[in-house]
Amino acid sequence: MSLPQLLIVLKGRWLSVMLVLTVVVACVVSVSLLLPRKYTATAAVVLDVKSPDPIAGMVLPGMTVSGYMATQVDVLQSERVALRAIDALQLDRKGGLRERWQLETEGKGDFRTWLAEVVLSRLEAKPARDSNVIAVAYTAQDPAFAATMVNALVSAYIDTSIDLRVEPAKQYTSFFDERAKQLRESLEQAQAKLSAYQKQNGIIATDERLDVENSRLAELSTQLVALQAVAEESRTRQGQTGANSDRMQEVLSSPLISGMTAELSRQEARLNEIQSRLGEQHPDVLQLRASIEQMRARIASETRRVTGSVTVNNNVNQTRVAQLRASLEEQRAKVLRLRGQRDEAAVLLRDVENAQRTYDAIFARVNQTSLESQNTQTNVSVLKRATPPVSPSSPKLTLNAAVAVVLGLLLGLGTAFVRELMDKRLRSDEDVMLGLKQPLLGVLPVRPRASILGHSRARLVKSRILGALPRPAK
Structure with a gap:
């Protein structure tokens, strides 16, 4: 259907459109009121x-x-x-x-x-x-x-x-408050354990015993090394007392032995002189020879005494080395014991520090959540x-009336088209040719509706002309 035909249909069915529009608008307005x-x-x-x-x-x-x-x-x-x-x-x-x-x-x-x-x-x-x-x-x-x-x-x-x-x-x-109580008890237990251990072992917060004992241990080690060198030297000198006792430094440096040795040399020189002059059996030779033997005995005795002091000195040095080594071992054991105590005390102290840090963190959360629980801001x-x-x-x-107008127009147009489909009428030249399938002979001019009589005559003429036309074949 073309636009001109659509306009012709709306022109012929305008009463239906207006009736539907009026009914819809009236209903919507009435319901709204x-x-x-x-x-x-x-x-x-x-x-x-x-x-x-x-x-x-x-x-x-x-x-x-x-x-x-x-x-x-x-x-x-x-x-x-x-x-x-x-x-x-x-x-x-x-x-x-x-x-x-x-x-x-x-x-x-x-x-x-x-x-x-x-x-x-x-x-x-x-x-x-x-x-x-x-x-x-x-x-x-x-x-x-x-x-x-x-x-x-x-x-x-x-x-x-x-x-x-x-x-x-x-x-x-x-939750945090209960947890804080538990952690506080754990902290108190850790502190009590640390205090008891420190009291039992004599450890105080500023304990310097370990440093003192370490210094003493280092000093004993130094003394032992020095004394071991002296003892080794004395042991070596003691080994020389057997075959080379007269060549020992102590013997050579002894003034008494040096004097007696010099006197023995003089007496031997005199003995040789007197013996060559007086003979072997002369009383002076025999007396001088006896004096020489006595001098040699004294030198040997003094040499034995000097070498004996070396042995005594070596024995003393060895004894001192043994004593110093024992003291060193005792000091080392003491230092190790102190270190063990300090290490154990450090472990206990770390337990206290860890418990303290955990308690501080939980206590901070307790304070924060306590503030949040009392918050009245948003x-x-x-x-x-x-x-x-x-x-x-x-x-x-107003909105309902506007919607009603639009809806009434749509329903009115739909009603007009439905009525036109159910009651088809010839409204234009094209409808005559398409609907009757016959050629169009002529079109009567449209006259204004002057009166009812004129309108009736026009309709009568139109019906006669159309009725004289042959019927379309079925």
Whole structure:
């Protein structure tokens, strides 16, 4: 169907279109006027997700995730918030609501839960795009009640957000407090054990005994090395006392032996002189010879005495080496014992320090969670409080009438086309040729409708002409 034909059809069926349009508009307007008026009160809250937490001292990571705003909307629309608002306004004590609950649910379920669902069904919370603002709207027949209800819901949401942060902190405080008591007992036990060990072994906080004993051990080691060298030298000299005793340094350096040796040399020289002059048996020769033998005996005795002192000195040195070695071993054992005590004391001290660090960390967490459990601040602020709306939010008469007009026109056009399909008529030259499949002989001019008689004659002439035409073959 072309546009001219469509216009011709609408021109012929305009009464149907107008009738349907009028009926639809009248029905919509009537229903809009009969429906009870509802008022929507709106409020707005803003969430601060960038400022650091006053207790933690940093921006909490959960506030920066993409689902944080959606989570807050779900919290705002939760049953807990609704029940808190109901308690604040004491809606569960108002008459009529319990009878309505009995009528709708036949007394099944919980009345407060049902009332919370009713409240939430009229609540709408929607976060603004690309911002941290949540718009809260509540619809009711009474504008004042709608404003009061949405403000109560916002207040309940703020209190609930505080509770959601405080309740875990209270649980953590109880847990950390109990843990802190256990760690304090462990710290006291570790300190008591360390104190008892220090008292038992004479270890004090500024104990310098180990340093003193180490110095003494080093000194004894030095003395032992020096004395071992002296003892080795004395042992060597003692070994020379047998075959080469007259060549020993002690013998050679003795003034008495040197004097007696010189005197023996003089007497031997005199003996040779007298013996060559007086003979072997002369009394002077015999006396001088006896004196020489006596001198030699004295030299030998003095030599034995000197070499004997070397032996005594060597024995003394060996004894001193043995004693010093024993003292060194005793000192080494003492140092090792002190080191073991200090090591064990260091282990006990590390246990105390570890217990102290753990207790300090837990105690810090106790203080932090205790502060968090007493926190009354929140990152939610009221941006706009609701006021009673002046105009109703529904029904919207102008919008409904506009929609009714559009819908009535569509239904009217549809009705016109349906009637045209069910009752086909010849409205143009093309309809004659296409519908009758006959050539068009002529077209009568359209005359204005001057009177009813003229109109009747034109219709009579038209019917005669058309009736004289041959019928199309079937």
